[in-house]
Amino acid sequence: MFKRTPQSRNVGLLLAANRIVLAASGNPPIFAARSVAGSQEWASAVSELLGDHGLAKSTVRVVLDATLYQQIQIDKPAVPETEMAGALPWAIKDYVSEPVLQLAMDYVDLPTPPAGRPRINVICLPKQQVQLLADAVNGVAQLATVSSDELAMTALYPADNMVRMLLWQEQGQDLQLLVFYQGGLCFSRQLRGFAALVGEAAPDSTLLDALALEIQRSLDYLAGQLKLPELGQMQVAIASAFTGTLISHMEQTFGFGVSVMTNKAVTAGVEYLSAYAAAIGGEAR
Structure with a gap:
């Protein structure tokens, strides 16, 4: 009953092709980084980073480096929100070189000028990359969200x-x-x-x-x-x-x-x- 309860920390991980950057909330916060030779090293590097700092089993929010994803600004498809997931691949197919069904994607609404059509910012990356990062994090912790580096900054x-x-x-x-x-x-x-x-x-x-x-x-x-x-x-x-x-x-x-x-x-x-x-x-x- 006299043991101190370990401090709960929220963890942010920036994943890039050549590095992983870690930041964990708390007083004091934790900052660390590790170089990698490619996404195939994410799993071992994430495990080592979280393990070295006592952050295994933490809730982790992943941030994607700008080199890993593509952003496309388009007019918002005129479909109900429940149908947006199905409409997005065909709305962006002329803007990407990869087959759209091999891409994971999501979007955020953009400010709409008066009398203008609603526009969105679509963020996409290969599903294979998403699986790699999910496996890397869930092997040692719990993946909560995946965001772009720019969108993550809204929390500031x-x-x-x-x-x-x-x-x-x-x-x-x-x-x-x-x-x-x-x-x-x-x-x-x-x-x-x-x-x-x-x-x-x-x-x-x-x-x-x-x-x-x-x-x-x-x-x-x-x-x-x-x-x-x-x-x-x-x-x-x-x-x-x-x-x-x-x-x-x-x-x-x-x-x-x-x-x-x-x-x-x-x-x-x-x-x-x-x-x-x-x-x-x-x-x-």
């Missing part, structure tokens, strides 16, 4: 009426521009050509001006096409020693405050952010 923001933008970039990855509104991810862009933001030297004004232009284009789309309220918050989560330079340039360009995202994952390393979001998203539920 409250479900209110403020429009929030996040600039997110890991070392060696493209810059992601994500916009959240009313508890959902309503807009995302992958911005190529900004690898120097996480380089060893401070970014120059030419690069920062180019980024500001891309941000302005996104702001124009949010206001002009999606009819969203003005941006209420811009945050930066970038694996760079020169984040201050970027923030200062954006504040001077746009005239509003820009801040560094601060949470336990960013402190540990930006690469843990989506896995951490999955873990705390499970906590909220």
Whole structure:
């Protein structure tokens, strides 16, 4: 009766072709990562990661790295919700190279402009990959959900009426521009050509001006096409020693405050952010 009850932790796992990233909620949280040579090593790596940190039999929420899935934005099929699962494969068949019946897929609703047709974001990946990740996790723990890295990030923001933008970039990855509104991810862009933001030297004004232009284009789309309220918050989560330079340039360009995202994952390393979001998203539920 005097034994301390072990602390229950929610676990987020980012799966990629070359790595697995773990984040577990708690005080203190747990952060760990392991390289893999391919998805065939997921099972052994997941077992070792969870076992090494006493997280076997935990509830696990898997996040898929962007290289593992495909996103397609289309008009929402005009069928009842109960028939959407059957309608999705034929709605996206012209946008994928794989046979649609070999793909697992799901969708989220996108903001619909006034007088516009409802649109959805379909996320799909091979069923074989889903089976691999399910076997890898369920062999040692309990798989609860599978989400994309972008969608997992919604757990980092409250479900209110403020429009929030996040600039997110890991070392060696493209810059992601994500916009959240009313508890959902309503807009995302992958911005190529900004690898120097996480380089060893401070970014120059030419690069920062180019980024500001891309941000302005996104702001124009949010206001002009999606009819969203003005941006209420811009945050930066970038694996760079020169984040201050970027923030200062954006504040001077746009005239509003820009801040560094601060949470336990960013402190540990930006690469843990989506896995951490999955873990705390499970906590909220």
